[in-house]
Amino acid sequence: xxxxxxxxxxxxxxxxxxxxxxxxxxxxxxxxxxxxxxxxxxxxxxxxxxxxxxxxxxxxxxxxxxxxxxxxxxxxxxxxxxxxxxxxxxxxxxxxxxxxxxxxxxxxxxxxx
Amino acid sequence: xxxxxxxxxxxxxxxxxxxxxxxxxxxxxxxxxxxxxxxxxxxxxxxxxxxxxxxxxxxxxxxxxxxxxxxxxxxxxxxxxxxxxxxxxxxxxxxxxxxxxxxxxxxxxxxxxxx
Numbered sequence: 001x002x003x004x005x006x007x008x009x010x011x012x013x014x015x016x017x018x019x020x021x022x023x024x025x026x027x028x029x030x031x032x033x034x035x036x037x038x039x040x041x042x043x044x045x046x047x048x049x050x051x052x053x054x055x056x057x058x059x060x061x062x063x064x065x066x067x068x069x070x071x072x073x074x075x076x077x078x079x080x081x082x083x084x085x086x087x088x089x090x091x092x093x094x095x096x097x098x099x100x101x102x103x104x105x106x107x108x109x110x111x112x113x
Numbered sequence: 114x115x116x117x118x119x120x121x122x123x124x125x126x127x128x129x130x131x132x133x134x135x136x137x138x139x140x141x142x143x144x145x146x147x148x149x150x151x152x153x154x155x156x157x158x159x160x161x162x163x164x165x166x167x168x169x170x171x172x173x174x175x176x177x178x179x180x181x182x183x184x185x186x187x188x189x190x191x192x193x194x195x196x197x198x199x200x201x202x203x204x205x206x207x208x209x210x211x212x213x214x215x216x217x218x219x220x221x222x223x224x225x226x227x228x
Binding site: 032034036041042043044045046049088090092099100101103105106 | 119147156157159162204206208214215216217218219220221222
């Protein structure tokens with residue numbers, strides 16, 4: 001089992017709709033979860049971070065965390081063409097005291113005008 | 114969010130030469146910085162972790178003598194690709210951890226082309 005798993009997509013969503021991106025992780029002890037956005041040819045950009053169970057909202061973005069199910073998601077409301085990118089789920093996983101930000105393979109999102 | 118500056122953004126060099134890439138945290142102190150490499154349409158691959166004032170920790174399969182990392186201050190880490198070859202051509206991205214929030218911010222990346 002991969003440490004952080006995402007559906008690679010591509011995920012196509014009409015403009016104005018809600019895009020839902022999902023991620024599962026294997027380490028029950030993980031406490032810190034992140035979503036990064038990466039445009040083609042660019043470096044990752046932090047979108048959201050979440051540490052506690054429940055929802056965290058920031059503008060059009062909502063991160064949802066369920067530690068019992070080892071599941072974290074990102075919702076993008078009112079999707080815009082500029083949201084088309086690869087979204088990387090990342091989890092800090094501790095291994096023998098060393099903390100490492102571990103990435104999923106990313107979900108490619110395309111917003112259709 | 115915090116700012117990580119990476120230079121140069123693009124470099125072309127001849128095979129056999131060395132290239133140095135700088136990574137600076139502009140508005141926070143980064144005791145830990147990370148270097149990644151990404152090939153087209155592939156995932157980020159962690160190359161090494163550098164802690165200020167100590168030797169870098171390299172991931173399995175990454176040649177430490179080829180990819181020299183220096184983290185001499187709390188705001189600056191450098192990666193030197195020594196004796197570069199065409200197969201080293203890639204997108205190199207640095208990242209710095211803001212310790213207070215345990216969040217990693219990324220530089221803009223350096224695209225290296227070795228002729």
